[in-house]
Amino acid sequence: xxxxxxxxxxxxxxxxxxxxxxxxxxxxxxxxxxxxxxxxxxxxxxxxxxxxxxxxxxxxxxxxxxxxxxxxxxxxxxxxxxxxxxxxxx
Amino acid sequence: xxxxxxxxxxxxxxxxxxxxxxxxxxxxxxxxxxxxxxxxxxxxxxxxxxxxxxxxxxxxxxxxxxxxxxxxxxxxxxxxxxxxxxxxxxxxxxxxxxxxxxxxxxxxxxxxxxxxxxxxxxxxxxxxxxxxxxxxxxxxxxxxxxxxxxxxxxxxxxxxxxxxxxxxxxxxxxxxxxxxxxxxxxxxxxxxxxxxxxxxxxxxxxxxxxxxxxxxxxxxxxxxxxxxxxxxxxxxxxxxxxxxxxxxxxxxxxxxxxxxxxxxxxxxxxxxxxxxxxxxxxxxxxxxxxxxxxxxxxxxxxxxxxxxxxxxxxxxxxxxxxxxxxxxxxxxxxxxxxxxxxxxxxxxxxxxxxxxxxxxxxxxxxxxxxxxxxxxxxxxxxxxxxxxxxxxxxxxxxxxxxxxxxxxxxxxxxxxx
Ligand SMILES: Cc1cc2nc3c(=O)[nH]c(=O)nc-3n(C[C@H](O)[C@H](O)[C@H](O)COP(=O)(O)OP(=O)(O)OC[C@H]3O[C@@H](n4cnc5c(N)ncnc54)[C@H](O)[C@@H]3O)c2cc1C
Ligand SMILES: [Zn+2]
Numbered sequence: 001x002x003x004x005x006x007x008x009x010x011x012x013x014x015x016x017x018x019x020x021x022x023x024x025x026x027x028x029x030x031x032x033x034x035x036x037x038x039x040x041x042x043x044x045x046x047x048x049x050x051x052x053x054x055x056x057x058x059x060x061x062x063x064x065x066x067x068x069x070x071x072x073x074x075x076x077x078x079x080x081x082x083x084x085x086x087x088x089x090x
Numbered sequence: 091x092x093x094x095x096x097x098x099x100x101x102x103x104x105x106x107x108x109x110x111x112x113x114x115x116x117x118x119x120x121x122x123x124x125x126x127x128x129x130x131x132x133x134x135x136x137x138x139x140x141x142x143x144x145x146x147x148x149x150x151x152x153x154x155x156x157x158x159x160x161x162x163x164x165x166x167x168x169x170x171x172x173x174x175x176x177x178x179x180x181x182x183x184x185x186x187x188x189x190x191x192x193x194x195x196x197x198x199x200x201x202x203x204x205x206x207x208x209x210x211x212x213x214x215x216x217x218x219x220x221x222x223x224x225x226x227x228x229x230x231x232x233x234x235x236x237x238x239x240x241x242x243x244x245x246x247x248x249x250x251x252x253x254x255x256x257x258x259x260x261x262x263x264x265x266x267x268x269x270x271x272x273x274x275x276x277x278x279x280x281x282x283x284x285x286x287x288x289x290x291x292x293x294x295x296x297x298x299x300x301x302x303x304x305x306x307x308x309x310x311x312x313x314x315x316x317x318x319x320x321x322x323x324x325x326x327x328x329x330x331x332x333x334x335x336x337x338x339x340x341x342x343x344x345x346x347x348x349x350x351x352x353x354x355x356x357x358x359x360x361x362x363x364x365x366x367x368x369x370x371x372x373x374x375x376x377x378x379x380x381x382x383x384x385x386x387x388x389x390x391x392x393x394x395x396x397x398x399x400x401x402x403x404x405x406x407x408x409x410x411x412x413x414x415x416x417x418x419x420x421x422x423x424x425x426x427x428x429x430x431x432x433x434x435x436x437x438x439x440x441x442x443x444x445x446x447x448x449x450x451x452x453x454x455x456x457x458x459x460x461x462x463x464x465x466x467x468x469x470x471x472x473x474x475x476x477x478x479x480x481x482x483x484x485x486x487x488x489x490x491x492x493x494x495x496x497x498x499x500x501x502x503x504x505x506x507x
Contacts (some may be wrong), residue, residue, distance in 0.1 A: 001173045001389075003398050009309065012399075013399060015398060018388050018390075018505060019344070019505065019506075020343075020504050020505045021390070031346065034489070035489075038267045039339065039487040041432075041488075041503070042341035042432050042488040042489070042502075042504075043339040043340060043341050044339070044340070044341070044342065044343050045329065045330070045334075045339065046330035046331075046340070046342055046344055046390065047330075048328075048330075048331055048341050048392045053389070053390060059328060071344070071390050071393070072389050072392045072393060073393070073504040074391065074393050074397075087488075
């Protein structure tokens with residue numbers, strides 16, 4: 001697998017750390033309640049097919065990316081900076 | 091049909107014409123008392139113990155592919171009871187005891203080989219941890235022995251004992267651990283369940299779970315609808331998809347784990363040897379192949395095949411531990427889909443839907459659990475209360491934070507196990 005970093009171009013997967021589903025960007029409010037926090041921290045859709053997850057370009061530019069890819073075929077459709085994705089959602 | 095030495099002799103002398111298929115290939119009935127989704131090791135053992143221990147007969151196992159085609163036929167076959175934490179300790183201890191009588195119970199040769207599992211350590215701190223873990227195992231009633239460097243050297247002289255980064259300080263030896271033939275375990279349980287009247291329905295994918303007023307009513311399948319009083323979900327890497335059919339979201343993420351085997355060699359490794367620092371472990375199959383593996387590829391995946399970086403890492407770890415392995419040629423590599431839970435430990439529990447039961451979260455260690463999981467899950471399904479050996483394998487431990495079983499001590503979070 002190779003991932004397209006918006007800063008660095010297409011780079012080998014060895015340069016990245018996987019940081020879990022991009023759901024992590026949708027952090028609930030501190031007072032959202034135990035059920036919401038439990039769901040956020042533990043439960044996952046865990047899709048077989050298209051997914052969006054977080055990758056940290058540790059051996060590259062150090063950016064966090066949201067990668068749009070397929071968990072069944074390992075096809076990678078694209079990547080954005082997590083900063084931009086999170087900003088757009090607010 | 092029973093297996094015996096006499097039977098093998100007789101068949102050998104009469105051209106092996108007397109063998110029959112080991113299980114029937116029935117048509118689905120319209121209704122069962124209990125439907126088990128998933129014909130892997132855990133689903134088959136659950137069906138077997140429901141029939142054997144609880145006298146239930148009207149049971150079907152629904153498998154979307156063929157019996158033994160999932161992780162039960164893809165693992166590296168290691169069986170052990172060397173856990174550290176309450177919850178896991180009593181459960182895996184229970185499972186190992188079932189393994190020890192399994193072949194007689196099933197009248198089937200699963201090639202159970204208690205060749206011993208040796209976990210290496212490489213520093214004083216790791217030795218302390220090994221001693222603590224050994225004491226946990228002994229307190230549980232299982233066996234453990236702390237070996238010094240020279241004792242390890244007598245057992246496995248071919249390791250690189252003076253490796254600069256990871257010199258071998260000693261090992262934690264669990265003599266009752268070992269390996270078993272994975273396919274035979276699936277086949278043995280399938281045959282045993284079938285003999286007790288369980289219908290094994292292959293090529294039967296569950297595509298829907300029918301729930302009415304909070305109670306399960308049956309399932310939709312690729313071979314038509316089937317009504318059921320109780321439904322058990324035990325589909326390992328596919329747990330999230332199947333639970334979603336009932337509107338549930340699980341604390342599970344599916345990851346790939348790879349494994350590798352070399353060409354057949356003369357006997358070299360008599361035990362299972364694990365090199366935790368390299369996330370590497372190895373044993374030798376009865377055919378002579380060196381069977382080894384490493385850690386997860388570490389990203390969510392359903393591909394059942396891995397990527398090159400982890401394959402390289404595993405080879406490097408192999409060379410670090412036992413340089414002689416460099417002369418062997420790798421024949422094959424493959425991957426399986428692991429149902430990873432946040433704390434790295436399993437779940438055997440009821441759900442909020444009446445009559446719907448859940449068995450998942452086996453991570454990379456569910457083969458050794460096959461007898462214990464089926465035994466405890468059958469108890470839960472039949473009696474609606476947990477088996478004493480599995481009371482802590484609760485689904486709600488993540489929500490409440492009580493009773494988490496985080497063997498690695500990294501925290502109950504995804505992507506850390
Ligand atoms: C490379 C590798 C090495 C491993 N090594 C070890 C080891 O050394 N020791 C150890 O203890 N464990 C090991 N494991 C883990 C172990 O193999 C698994 O935890 C265990 O096999 C999972 O349980 P199972 O056998 O029931 O799963 P599976 O055999 O995967 O059974 C699940 C079944 O459910 C079926 N299914 C899925 N969805 C549906 C549906 N919708 N309808 C009907 N059926 C469905 C699947 O087709 C599958 O057959 C390893 C795993 C891998 C991949
Ligand atoms: Zn970059």
